[in-house]
Amino acid sequence: MSSTSPIIVWLRYDLRLADNPALHAACKLGAVVPVFVLASDEEDLPPGGASNWWLHQSLKSLGRQCNALGSPLIIRQGESIGELQQVAKETGATAIYWNRSFNPKIASRDAAMVENLRTSGFKTQSFRANLLLDPRAIETQQGRPYTVFTPFWKACLKQLNPPPPLPIPTSIIRPDKQPDTLRLHELHLEHQVDWTVGMRRAWAPGTSGANLNLKLFTRYALQEYDHQRDLPGVVGTSRLSPHLHFGEISPQQVWHAIAESGAAEWKHSQFITELGWREFAQHLLHHFPHTINEPLRAPFNRFPWQKNAGHLQAWQKGCTGYPLVDAGMRELWASGWMHNRMRMVAGSFLVKHLRIDWREGANWFWDTLVDADLASNTLGWQWISGCGADAAPYFRIFNPVIQGEKFDPHGDYVRRWVPELKKLPPKWIHKPWTAPSIVLQDSRVRLGENYPMPIVDHKEARNAALDALKSIKQPA
């Protein structure tokens, strides 16, 4: 390769300058053209509304950083290979570098592209950047993929020794010939109707927001993580999920920040284990790509899911009459994120109390979560439905009242997201239908008017769910 021909760095789910191996390697060799191509239909699932909003903000922030270092971010839309070849033609680039992604459709597109680009005379190089380990690198002694988390993570920990994060390049040399670029708004990632006010308040997409969340977490929440990570009313988790999903921060950066925090036994801490679940999700998606749409456990194909548009809508809008479920669903709608405990409680309510297909839930999350991630969302929904790898047994049915009393004992979380109930004393906050009418009156709660009665009875719903489970255990 001539030292004067620039290298295209194709940015995807690695929207950062620090610890970016593709960018780092390219910058060492000369001029670099950082390129982002919007090609939503090349994805396994086109990103939802909340993800698109995030992507817009993240690209804006990355664009500013690329400008500051010397080589503007080039934005294109269309078929990736065609756009990259066109950028190469406009700049004289003969090499394309990127960081690998393991989502099934993207991985096969990338493999086909390598063939195609090499045949056309390009040099290509890809790097591991967004996972601690290559999901293909871990297998059982029998050479099979893992389907149980604990041995998977044990095997990973034996191999894991991520190198220190790479620094931000001091500069990015721009090519002599600058290629055409779209302006960010031409991608139409933001909705014309602005429904993102809550997301704007809750998040700062981009690497500064990611670094800030990591700093706040290690300083103020890491020590108490084990005790507080299940309390939705407390900021007890890192809130790094959207930043990790878009690659604004790498898991290696997070790993090293935790190592440097001085926490005892940090490598075996609950927080690092959660990063392990992220790796496990990618491992499963890589080995069982059909699970995006189908249960891993085949008997669940026979599960008698209910179709009930009214119930589905009540769940989506946070109007089920179960305050904890409603608070979670409203948090999701308003902020694009939901606490993990709430994802479990609200998810369980959909698939068990309402017996609505987990795919309806996964679709809704896909559209509304700012951290919507194919691997983690698929794992989460199959886990909660009992139909996936290492899943919670289907017969374990969360009682939303007990969950509320345990994890939101004073009702602060419910009061924040369900203001109709804010005057209700803690004793009744998770079961307003049991409150004496004088209490309801004093609290200005009018059940069936300003807050719904439960749309299903817990006991009846539980029994119906268990009967449905029995039905799939019969021979088909």
Ligand SMILES: Cc1cc2nc3c(=O)[nH]c(=O)nc-3n(C[C@H](O)[C@H](O)[C@H](O)COP(=O)(O)OP(=O)(O)OC[C@H]3O[C@@H](n4cnc5c(N)ncnc54)[C@H](O)[C@@H]3O)c2cc1C
């Ligand atoms: C039904 C359901 C759907 C889910 N959908 C998604 C999704 O689309 N995207 C997503 O990132 N997570 C998803 N999760 C996992 C989890 O809820 C979120 O990762 C977590 O709530 C993010 O908050 P945090 O960054 O504060 O997490 P922390 O507790 O601070 O954890 C640190 C990081 O570890 C990873 N992590 C934590 N828990 C899990 C987990 N159970 N599975 C995989 N990775 C995990 C995340 O990257 C997270 O940012 C889902 C869980 C369920 C039950």
